[in-house]
Amino acid sequence: MIKKFLVFVVIINMSNLGCSMGADNDSRWKLVWFDEFDGKRLDDSNWIRCHRGKSDWANTMSDDPRLLEIDDSKLHLHGIANDARVEDPAPYLTAGITSKGKFSVQYGKVQIRARFKSAQGAWPALWMLGVEGQWPANGEIDLMEHLNFDQKIYQTVHSEYTVKFDKTNTPKSGGTAAIKRDDWNTYGCEWDADQIVFTVNGKLTHIYPRVPSAGDKQWPFDQPFYFIFSMQIGGKWVNGSGATNPEHYPASMSVDWVRVYEQQALLGQ
Numbered sequence: 001m002i003k004k005f006l007v008f009v010v011i012i013n014m015s016n017l018g019c020s021m022g023a024d025n026d027s028r029w030k031l032v033w034f035d036e037f038d039g040k041r042l043d044d045s046n047w048i049r050c051h052r053g054k055s056d057w058a059n060t061m062s063d064d065p066r067l068l069e070i071d072d073s074k075l076h077l078h079g080i081a082n083d084a085r086v087e088d089p090a091p092y093l094t095a096g097i098t099s100k101g102k103f104s105v106q107y108g109k110v111q112i113r114a115r116f117k118s119a120q121g122a123w124p125a126l127w128m129l130g131v132e133g134q135w136p137a138n139g140e141i142d143l144m145e146h147l148n149f150d151q152k153i154y155q156t157v158h159s160e161y162t163v164k165f166d167k168t169n170t171p172k173s174g175g176t177a178a179i180k181r182d183d184w185n186t187y188g189c190e191w192d193a194d195q196i197v198f199t200v201n202g203k204l205t206h207i208y209p210r211v212p213s214a215g216d217k218q219w220p221f222d223q224p225f226y227f228i229f230s231m232q233i234g235g236k237w238v239n240g241s242g243a244t245n246p247e248h249y250p251a252s253m254s255v256d257w258v259r260v261y262e263q264q265a266l267l268g269q
Helices: 160-165
Strands: 029-035 068-071 074-081 092-094 096-098 108-117 122-130 140-145 152-158 174-178 185-191 195-200 203-209 225-233 251-263
Touching: 029 108, 074 096, 074 225, 092 225, 108 122, 108 140, 122 251, 140 185, 152 160, 152 185, 152 195, 152 203, 174 195, 174 203, 225 251
Parallel strands: none
Antiparallel strands: 029 251, 068 074, 074 092, 074 251, 096 225, 108 185, 108 251, 122 140, 122 225, 140 152, 152 174, 185 195, 195 203
């Protein structure tokens, strides 16, 4: 039997990544979209609330006004134990927002400053989905996922290739990064036609490269992506270490700001 192996080489030009400094101080990047959450209400030109769905990340989403607030120029997404199970049988209620239909970006630098109040069963996440196609073929970029009381976060890509075809995790689809769990941290990526470079607090944490020989299914990241910020409670993954503990709630994720930059060269400047 002849076995075929996928071989790839990743060449990284560190001088072009700019991962050791803030984009605000780097002339190669231009700020093209942001939200500082400095109003009194969610800016509906940028965002809509996430609605409940069957997937683990969305099956406790609710429009309950207690779950989303903007205060002191920060967005707060709360998760609570449901105190009205007769009207809604979900054991917990959570909030999320998405820029779907409002804003999307293809390539650039994304930075999001956030913090969370941890709990057993809590699963806050900052992530992006491709505009065209159905999951997983449209692609997913997870800038930050946090589980329970972990001192680390997960950064991952998903695609039809990673979910259905790649049995060896080649190239490696994700990694973890240590954080000071209760502090503000900045999560993001630098993304172009050849690779997605994940960062935490401006430092490189993981690189996912495009591998042309793997085909189009490996790289659905050549289209616009929109944001999802979700404060979820429960699910197969987060409950792998134990059941959700109702005594730990309410929990929350707070977002200070989100900023999107494009390279000056891409803007023709």
